[in-house]
Amino acid sequence: MVADASVxxxxxxxxxxxxxxxPGSLLQILREIQELRGCIDPATVTYLGSQLSIPRARIEGVxxxxxxxxxxxxxxxxxxxxxxxxxxxxxxxQLLEAMCHQLWLxxxxxxxxxxxxxxxxxxxxxxxxxxxxxxxxxxxxxxxxQRVQEIAHLIxxxxxxxxxSADFFRVEDNIRRSGPILDNKLAPGEALRNGLNIGGAAIxxxxxxxxxRGRGGAGFPTGLKWExxxxxxxxxxxxxxxxxxxxxxxxxxxxxxxRQADLVFEGMTLCAQAIGAxxxxxxxxxxxxxxxxxxxxxxxxxxxxxxxxxxxxxxxxFDFDIEIHLGAGAYICGEExxxxxxLEGERGIPRNRPxxxxxxxYMQQPTAVDNVETFCSxxxxxxxxxxxxxxxxxxxxxxxxxISVSGDCPRPGIYEYPFGVSVREVLQDCGAVNTRAVQVxxxxxxxxxEHEFHRKLGFEDLPTAGAFMVFDDSRDMFEVARNFxxxxxxxxxxxxxxxxxxxxxxxxxxxxxxxxxxxxYDLREVEHLDHVLQTTSHCGLGRTACNPxxxxxRHFRPAYENRLKSLDxxxxxxxxxxxxxxxxxxxxxDAGAHLKTEEA
Amino acid sequence: xxxxxxxDGAEVPFEPGQTVMQAALSAGHYIPHLCYHPExxxxxxxxLCTVKINGRTAASCTMPAEAGLEIESDIDxxxxxxxxxxxxxxxxxxxxxxSCEKSGxxxxxxxxxxxxxxxxxxxxxxxxxxxxxxxxxxxxDFNRCVLCELCVHASSEVDGKNVFGFSGRGITxxxxxxxxxxxxxxxxxxxxxxxxxxxxxxxxxxxRVGFSQPIGQRRYDQRPISAQAxxxxxxxxxxxxxx
Numbered sequence: 001m002v003a004d005a006s007v008x009x010x011x012x013x014x015x016x017x018x019x020x021x022x023p024g025s026l027l028q029i030l031r032e033i034q035e036l037r038g039c040i041d042p043a044t045v046t047y048l049g050s051q052l053s054i055p056r057a058r059i060e061g062v063x064x065x066x067x068x069x070x071x072x073x074x075x076x077x078x079x080x081x082x083x084x085x086x087x088x089x090x091x092x093x094q095l096l097e098a099m100c101h102q103l104w105l106x107x108x109x110x111x112x113x114x115x116x117x118x119x120x121x122x123x124x125x126x127x128x129x130x131x132x133x134x135x136x137x138x139x140x141x142x143x144x145x146q147r148v149q150e151i152a153h154l155i156x157x158x159x160x161x162x163x164x165s166a167d168f169f170r171v172e173d174n175i176r177r178s179g180p181i182l183d184n185k186l187a188p189g190e191a192l193r194n195g196l197n198i199g200g201a202a203i204x205x206x207x208x209x210x211x212x213r214g215r216g217g218a219g220f221p222t223g224l225k226w227e228x229x230x231x232x233x234x235x236x237x238x239x240x241x242x243x244x245x246x247x248x249x250x251x252x253x254x255x256x257x258x259r260q261a262d263l264v265f266e267g268m269t270l271c272a273q274a275i276g277a278x279x280x281x282x283x284x285x286x287x288x289x290x291x292x293x294x295x296x297x298x299x300x301x302x303x304x305x306x307x308x309x310x311x312x313x314x315x316x317x318f319d320f321d322i323e324i325h326l327g328a329g330a331y332i333c334g335e336e337x338x339x340x341x342x343l344e345g346e347r348g349i350p351r352n353r354p355x356x357x358x359x360x361x362y363m364q365q366p367t368a369v370d371n372v373e374t375f376c377s378x379x380x381x382x383x384x385x386x387x388x389x390x391x392x393x394x395x396x397x398x399x400x401x402x403i404s405v406s407g408d409c410p411r412p413g414i415y416e417y418p419f420g421v422s423v424r425e426v427l428q429d430c431g432a433v434n435t436r437a438v439q440v441x442x443x444x445x446x447x448x449x450e451h452e453f454h455r456k457l458g459f460e461d462l463p464t465a466g467a468f469m470v471f472d473d474s475r476d477m478f479e480v481a482r483n484f485x486x487x488x489x490x491x492x493x494x495x496x497x498x499x500x501x502x503x504x505x506x507x508x509x510x511x512x513x514x515x516x517x518x519x520x521y522d523l524r525e526v527e528h529l530d531h532v533l534q535t536t537s538h539c540g541l542g543r544t545a546c547n548p549x550x551x552x553x554r555h556f557r558p559a560y561e562n563r564l565k566s567l568d569x570x571x572x573x574x575x576x577x578x579x580x581x582x583x584x585x586x587x588x589x590d591a592g593a594h595l596k597t598e599e600a
Numbered sequence: 601x602x603x604x605x606x607x608d609g610a611e612v613p614f615e616p617g618q619t620v621m622q623a624a625l626s627a628g629h630y631i632p633h634l635c636y637h638p639e640x641x642x643x644x645x646x647x648l649c650t651v652k653i654n655g656r657t658a659a660s661c662t663m664p665a666e667a668g669l670e671i672e673s674d675i676d677x678x679x680x681x682x683x684x685x686x687x688x689x690x691x692x693x694x695x696x697x698x699s700c701e702k703s704g705x706x707x708x709x710x711x712x713x714x715x716x717x718x719x720x721x722x723x724x725x726x727x728x729x730x731x732x733x734x735x736x737x738x739x740x741d742f743n744r745c746v747l748c749e750l751c752v753h754a755s756s757e758v759d760g761k762n763v764f765g766f767s768g769r770g771i772t773x774x775x776x777x778x779x780x781x782x783x784x785x786x787x788x789x790x791x792x793x794x795x796x797x798x799x800x801x802x803x804x805x806x807x808r809v810g811f812s813q814p815i816g817q818r819r820y821d822q823r824p825i826s827a828q829a830x831x832x833x834x835x836x837x838x839x840x841x842x843x
Binding site for chain 2: 046
């Protein structure tokens, strides 16, 4: 037994060696062990603790935080259906039920023979080709009943995934409208040469002049961020590319990393030159695991071309390289300080700010964290010049924006527009008809109803990280909001009281309304919870978690009120129903044997 | 002369490096708090100490003090929020004050009384959290955990042991014990550890000392927490440090 155990642990040594037994790489180590073994069992946690010289509780804490890591066996095949509202609209729940039925198991439970588990997961970024799933971390798109049955069959026969039809794993780019970013034919190194000619300070000036603002949603001026980082004290600095594209309904970074990876890395390298950084990290969401090898090949090609590494393009002292870190299923890691914690191998808990990452980021050193699309736009601004860049878009929103269109329309996919495009124009281009509402920028964004379709995408009016989910008049906006509320409860990191408890309470209240037990009291309760979450939450997740409900309540109140009882208050359980057993036993069913609830 | 900020109209002096909470407590001003402990680096998770700084809400225990800040704390709006947060904590765990050894010495209970939390407010979650009675001298009752992290910090920073940690996420976040069995008996915790003393509620308890002090004569039975916390706060006159 003892010998078996040591043999079993020995197979982990190559992984540990590759990461130099560095506790800072804990998440990457755990992710690889998960891939190798299917779970990280208690004995493995103890072994890792001794190998990395850290408490096992820290390892258990990290493994327990990320959805794709498991501390108990979770089946040889781990099937996760993407559960964004767009997947639901395409019938993912019926497909999950059919698959569970075929494999004889319950959602969330491992089959008795340890072969398979089936569950839901947050949006996997395939909304334009859903319903989608992940099997052992690999994305599968365009699910149909037939495809699900085929997969169940392959699993039951224990067919190795390497032998599954490649068509399952095909991910389409679905580019429907392109612009300066998607059409870009930049030769690798072209913008970088421009940058080297003008120097770091001038890059910052040029980016400031271009008016570029962060594409992750918050819209912080990129040039200002780089300037603060450049001027921050310290000789070791970092560039981090946020590719943790977790906002449900967003998938444009996936397409950029597929089609324009050079542009992304070019932007990161320009940033490194601008701020004086030596180390770059691309934080890739675990759902996009399949992009790891292609991206590493691009990085290697750039190293071979002297666009990364030592003395880049012959410039002495310009040393910069990029590593890829994979996430493991945690939306909160899209928040920049939580992302940095995750990069350091910790639970992804947002930090207290100040201080900000620009001065105290990765390893408490100055760090510029920007979105994938921001780096593309920065490279573009340096390539074409600030004035030309600024000529695209609107006054306060310069450049172009990639929109991820999904939901009720015949042409879902990626659309690149100059900023300032109206919701109606996008709807026309994607062929949407009878549209009731559009969720702009995902669950944490804004629900726009028909009378507002003239509104324009941009920082002046409707800021967006890129999600554009279309709902036609057959859709129930209450169910849309309920899906988003479930998402926030699932993704709350649990650090602060209001978000940890409040998002769960909100989910329960929405379920209560869905079950037909809601009252006006519950709607008031939602508004009260919103106030508490908005004013006391630690980060943006909690502060925006009530938005879906508040926005849909504002526009589509009847969708809620139709479900309400006419009462002012009803408890979460059915008092009279609880007496049914007593009535049965006593053989009574007269008025006196019933609890009456007063009408409001 | 040190700089000052304004707290509910009073001028509060502070030393460089102090947070709003530290400066307020040492100047004799109470701001309700639960996860803040003067001997540990504040991390701001319970959010009870939320104040309004120049009109915007922020946790006062982690907010660096700055000259000229206009801070509101003891106002209806904020006390309402604090009441809700206390209700959330009560609803999240399993808290049965009458049978709890910590009753009267419990910070959560004392805050409930002091903030006048008169109703449950939320549907109780009744989570399933088995107790850990494996250790011969120490009982762990996870039902009462409010996830303040103080035992985690005390064990690692003072005791040098790392007996406690957190796992899970969101509403399933929970306290864990640093052993392969997950049991306290398999750790090196000792009764004399700092981690034994810092739990604000009744999770970490020494065995065989139940109710040695009668209810009614306990810490917060004597004085409300708003007064007791000021007595406990390190004060400049006593030379105690805040770092």
